[in-house]
Amino acid sequence: MKVSILGAGGVAFGTAAxxxxxxxxxxLWSPSGKGTEPFEAGAPLVAQGAIELEFLxxxxxxxxxxxxxxxxxxxxxxxxxxxxxxxxxxxxxxDGQTVIIxxxxxxxxxxxxxxxxxxxxxxxxxxWGTTLITGTRNATCANVVTVRGKMDVATVPERDAxxxxxxxxxxxxxxxxxxxxxxxxxxxxxxxQNHLAIALMNLTRMERxxxxxxxxxxxxxxxxxxxxxxxxxxxxxxxxxxxxxxxREHFSLSFHVPAAGVSEMNQQMHRNGNGGFGPKTALxxxxxxxxxxxxxxxxxxxxxxxxxxxxxxAGIALFCAAYGRDFSRENDLLPAxxxxxxxxxxLKTLAREGAAIH
Numbered sequence: 489m490k491v492s493i494l495g496a497g498g499v500a501f502g503t504a505a506x507x508x509x510x511x512x513x514x515x516l517w518s519p520s521g522k523g524t525e526p527f528e529a530g531a532p533l534v535a536q537g538a539i540e541l542e543f544l545x546x547x548x549x550x551x552x553x554x555x556x557x558x559x560x561x562x563x564x565x566x567x568x569x570x571x572x573x574x575x576x577x578x579x580x581x582x583d584g585q586t587v588i589i590x591x592x593x594x595x596x597x598x599x600x601x602x603x604x605x606x607x608x609x610x611x612x613x614x615x616w617g618t619t620l621i622t623g624t625r626n627a628t629c630a631n632v633v634t635v636r637g638k639m640d641v642a643t644v645p646e647r648d649a650x651x652x653x654x655x656x657x658x659x660x661x662x663x664x665x666x667x668x669x670x671x672x673x674x675x676x677x678x679x680x681q682n683h684l685a686i687a688l689m690n691l692t693r694m695e696r697x698x699x700x701x702x703x704x705x706x707x708x709x710x711x712x713x714x715x716x717x718x719x720x721x722x723x724x725x726x727x728x729x730x731x732x733x734x735x736r737e738h739f740s741l742s743f744h745v746p747a748a749g750v751s752e753m754n755q756q757m758h759r760n761g762n763g764g765f766g767p768k769t770a771l772x773x774x775x776x777x778x779x780x781x782x783x784x785x786x787x788x789x790x791x792x793x794x795x796x797x798x799x800x801x802a803g804i805a806l807f808c809a810a811y812g813r814d815f816s817r818e819n820d821l822l823p824a825x826x827x828x829x830x831x832x833x834x835l836k837t838l839a840r841e842g843a844a845i846h
Contacts, residue, residue, distance in 0.1 A: 489513065489659060492554040494573055495564035496523025499590070501630035502621040503564060505535035508543045512659060515546040517554035519565070519573065526628045537623065537632040555580035560588060560659070564619075566773055567593040567781030571820045578603035581611055586655060588614040591677050593777075594785040594821040597644045597670055598838050602825070605843035612648040613842070616641055617667070617676030618742070620660060622764070633764050638741040639664050640733065642673040645842040665733075670839040672730035674789065678738050680782025681717040683774035684803040685710050686766065691810065695770045703754035703763025711751025713799075720797040721786060727793035770811075779807050780818035788822065792832055 496518035504514040548554035592615035617640030623632040718735040740747040757763040790797035
């Protein structure tokens with residue numbers, strides 16, 4: 489299948505390599521154009537680690553070409569790029585096309601649904617709870633740390649879920665778990681809560697630019713904080729009447745370690761050699777993306793269902809103080825969606841049916 493990957497970071501490169509290895513035809517689009525310049529000049533993309541492959545990916549010269557040349561679109565960008573990317577692609581999406589958001593954050597699927605409904609377009613929007621791979625990149629190389637064994641998925645509209653799982657399985661293999669709709673997926677991205685604990689309790693390492701093992705430094709204290717944050721997320725899911733995996737299930741399924749406490753599993757990941765490294769800068773997505781687009785969205789859902797996530801809210805306040813900026817105002821998806829004016833029932837209907845085409 490022809491799949492256009494909107495993005496040119498480590499996850500985008502690694503996912504392109506996964507698709508190419510499986511016999512599909514990936515195309516990369518870099519919003520800035522810089523990330524794909526080496527491939528336009530004829531340099532191959534080299535994947536190493538959990539995926540070993542060298543190939544020359546196709547490159548889209550602009551957003552319109554990326555959309556028109558694809559059966560499936562895969563948004564593979566940080567959360568702070570999602571709104572601008574959706575604004576760019578929505579005018580080109582055609583009836584029946586499929587868009588995958590990897591990974592879904594801040595109810596972005598509902599915003600995209602509104603953009604498409606305004607044009608009278610019916611398309612399936614697939615939301616993943618996390619990314620297919622973890623890894624980093626340099627100019628032309630994808631360093632793939634792991635390929636996740638299980639992936640949570642839901643669709644807008646919800647009635648397209650069975651077909652979406654079939655499509656995802658055709659592209660990426662039998663690893664998809666259908667969850668209880670988009671609101672479950674909105675609470676299935678565990679990076680924000682996990683990164684809150686990891687970044688907050690290792691912030692000086694990030695500021696100093698140190699090289700430090702991430703899993704190695706999920707010590708018992710960090711692990712306990714992650715598990716306490718997870719209890720808040722699970723309470724919100726219960727209030728919404730949806731089921732999501734626990735953080736222990738997440739680490740076990742994503743990193744192929746026996747289920748145990750969060751710190752114990754991270755120490756095993758470190759011993760296995762796939763614990764990864766923590767950020768070497770305070771200007772990391774762990775904060776700049778996960779606080780405004782992850783923690784803020786979870787906290788808003790908690791207040792909406794009368795299950796306040798006090799540790800999440802405290803984390804937001806602490807990072808705002810430490811960075812001297814108001815992260816709660818940096819989320820551009822929730823205001824564009826009109827989150828503040830939606831009742832719980834309106835949100836549930838929108839998540840189930842998508843925006844109405846008039």
